[in-house]
Amino acid sequence: MPNFPQVALHHYLLVGAIMFVLGLIGFMTRRNLIIIFLCTELMLQGVAITLIAFGAYHGNMGGQVFTIFVLTIAAAEASLALGLIVLLYRARHNVDASAWRKLKG
Amino acid sequence: MPSGTDLSSPFVAPGLTVALCVLAAVGTMLALPGRTKTQSLRIAGGGMMALALVATMMLMIAGAGRAIGSVHYVYFWIFSVVAIVCSARVITHRQPVYSALYFVMTVFASAGLFVLMWAEFLAAALVIIYAGAILVTYTFVIMLAAESSGSGLVSRLAGGRAPVPEHDAVSREPIVASLTGFGVLGALIFVIFDRAKAIQPYGYVTKSPAVEQSGSIRDLATYLFSHQIVSMQIAGLILTLAMVGAIMIARKRVLLSDDEAEVIIADELTAPNTPVDDNPHSISVQGEAGPRSRKLQNEIASLD
Numbered sequence: 001m002p003n004f005p006q007v008a009l010h011h012y013l014l015v016g017a018i019m020f021v022l023g024l025i026g027f028m029t030r031r032n033l034i035i036i037f038l039c040t041e042l043m044l045q046g047v048a049i050t051l052i053a054f055g056a057y058h059g060n061m062g063g064q065v066f067t068i069f070v071l072t073i074a075a076a077e078a079s080l081a082l083g084l085i086v087l088l089y090r091a092r093h094n095v096d097a098s099a100w101r102k103l104k105g
Numbered sequence: 106m107p108s109g110t111d112l113s114s115p116f117v118a119p120g121l122t123v124a125l126c127v128l129a130a131v132g133t134m135l136a137l138p139g140r141t142k143t144q145s146l147r148i149a150g151g152g153m154m155a156l157a158l159v160a161t162m163m164l165m166i167a168g169a170g171r172a173i174g175s176v177h178y179v180y181f182w183i184f185s186v187v188a189i190v191c192s193a194r195v196i197t198h199r200q201p202v203y204s205a206l207y208f209v210m211t212v213f214a215s216a217g218l219f220v221l222m223w224a225e226f227l228a229a230a231l232v233i234i235y236a237g238a239i240l241v242t243y244t245f246v247i248m249l250a251a252e253s254s255g256s257g258l259v260s261r262l263a264g265g266r267a268p269v270p271e272h273d274a275v276s277r278e279p280i281v282a283s284l285t286g287f288g289v290l291g292a293l294i295f296v297i298f299d300r301a302k303a304i305q306p307y308g309y310v311t312k313s314p315a316v317e318q319s320g321s322i323r324d325l326a327t328y329l330f331s332h333q334i335v336s337m338q339i340a341g342l343i344l345t346l347a348m349v350g351a352i353m354i355a356r357k358r359v360l361l362s363d364d365e366a367e368v369i370i371a372d373e374l375t376a377p378n379t380p381v382d383d384n385p386h387s388i389s390v391q392g393e394a395g396p397r398s399r400k401l402q403n404e405i406a407s408l409d
Contacts, residue, residue, distance in 0.1 A: 003173050004173070004174050004175060004176060004177070004178035004179065005166075005169035005172065005173070005174055005178055006172045006173065006174030006175075006177075006178070006309055007174060007177055007178055007181045007221070007309075007310060008169075008301070008309055008310065009301065009309065009310055010297050010298060010300075010301040011165065011181060011185075012218070012222070012310060013297045014161075014165075014294065014297060015185045015188065015189065015218065017290060017293040017294065017297065018189050018192075018290065019188060019189065019192050019211075019215075020293075021286045021287065021289055021290040021293070022189070022192045022193055022195075022196055022286070023192065023196070024282075024285075024286045024289065025133060025137075025196060025282050025283055025285075025286035025287075026195065026196030028277075028278065028281075028282040028285070028286070029137055029196065029276040029277055029278065029279055029282045030196065030273075030276055030277075031272040031273070031275065031276065031277055032201055032272055032273050034201055034243065034246060034247055034250065035196075035201055035204055035273075037243075038195065038201075038204055038205065038208055038243060039195070039196060041208070041235070041239065042192055042195060042196075042208065042211065045192075045211065045212065045215050045235075048215070048227075048231075049215060049218055049219075052219055052222050052224050052227065053222060053310055055224075056222045056223060056224070056310045056311070056312075056313070057309070057310050059311075059313035059314070059315075060313065060315075060328070061313075061315075061321075061324055061325050061327075061328035061329075062328070064224050064226075064227055064321075064325050064328075065325065065328055065329050065332075065333050067224075067227055068227065068230070068329070068340075069336060069340055071227075071230060071231065071234055071235070072340045072343065072344060073340075073343065074235075074239070075234060075238065075239055075344070075347075076343050076344055076346070076347030077347070078239045078242065078243070079242070079347050079348065079351040080347050080350055080351050080354070082242055082243065082246045082351070083350070083351040083352075083354040083355040084354060084355075085246060085250060086246060086249065086250065086354075086355045087354055087355055089249075089250040094270070094272065095250045095272070096270075096271075096272035097272070098272070098277075
């Protein structure tokens with residue numbers, strides 16, 4: 001069994017940052033409302049990885065506790081967002097974000 | 106608690122960081138769904154993103170510190186690569202169902218990373234809540250909001266598969282979005298590696314002493330219930346609010362007329378519940394129908 005290096009903090013931070021940025025790009029790019037909210041959840045995943053890495057690095061449970069709350073708020077936000085999407089779909093019969101372009105000021 | 110002093114620099118040269126970010130940005134631009142993009146162009150974009158990821162991996166493995174770890178290292182790379190590749194597929198796939206399924210895979214890889222950081226409860230909670238509840242709800246909504254008219258047909262995938270509606274096949278502003286996103290990533294990478302260089306010795310992610318003694322779930326519960334009890338109550342309140350709100354938003358009222366039992370679907374939100382009057386005193390504070398308000402109205406009437 002060869003000697004492996006130890007995983008350091010910046011490894012996890014990098015993974016979290018890459019996931020966050022991919023979610024950001026998807027959020028700004030896609031037109032399907034459902035995919036936009038899915039990319040929001042992806043951003044929250046990246047943030048969760050960062051939080052837990054910092055919590056483990058500092059040796060206390062604050063990171064994990066914060067992540068529990070992030071999960072809770074993500075669940076609440078997802079339910080409200082999907083309710084809104086269903087309502088918007090009923091009004092225009094498609095889930096295109098550019099169907100609501102007239103709302104732009 | 107870093108184990109062993111290690112003064113090797115984890116810093117990746119900034120020129121190399123910029124080059125990798127640019128490569129990944131160009132790859133993302135090509136890989137995002139677009140009107141004039143052929144399948145091979147999108148695969149080429151995906152290949153460039155993968156190349157940037159592999160190059161980053163090589164650089165980090167080469168610049169690894171001298172402290173001896175365990176086989177966690179291999180698991181870390183497996184889970185991270187799966188997570189990043191699947192999240193890239195989430196944002197670039199044309200069909201929403203596949204995006205949701207790739208996100209489930211991302212959640213599983215993320216849960217693996219949590220287990221490596223001694224957060225087992227959160228790994229299980231992530232799988233149960235995210236993959237088991239939130240993404241199932243997303244899949245249901247994708248099914249319910251599926252467009253069956255097939256209007257605005259733009260592109261047909263090679264091999265004669267099902268046509269994709271326009272709003273899935275075309276992305277808005279992929280160039281600006283990729284540049285912004287990878288600009289943010291470049292800044293984040295610089296800060297991460299700069300801080301990592303400044304932490305001497307290395308910042309290692311290890312088990313805390315409390316977790317060594319009593320296990321991480323007990324430690325988490327102790328911390329949660331002794332320091333964050335108010336936040337917990339508020340979180341429960343927020344969940345209740347969200348549940349009530351979601352039901353209120355998406356509610357439909359179904360009326361049946363007498364003659365033909367015809368179903369009329371009325372939209373609750375578009376009809377005002379109270380008659381709209383500019384006089385603020387026109388809406389009674391006590392309400393109209395309770396026994397207390399009736400008693401009050403009788404008293405007021407008897408005063409005249």
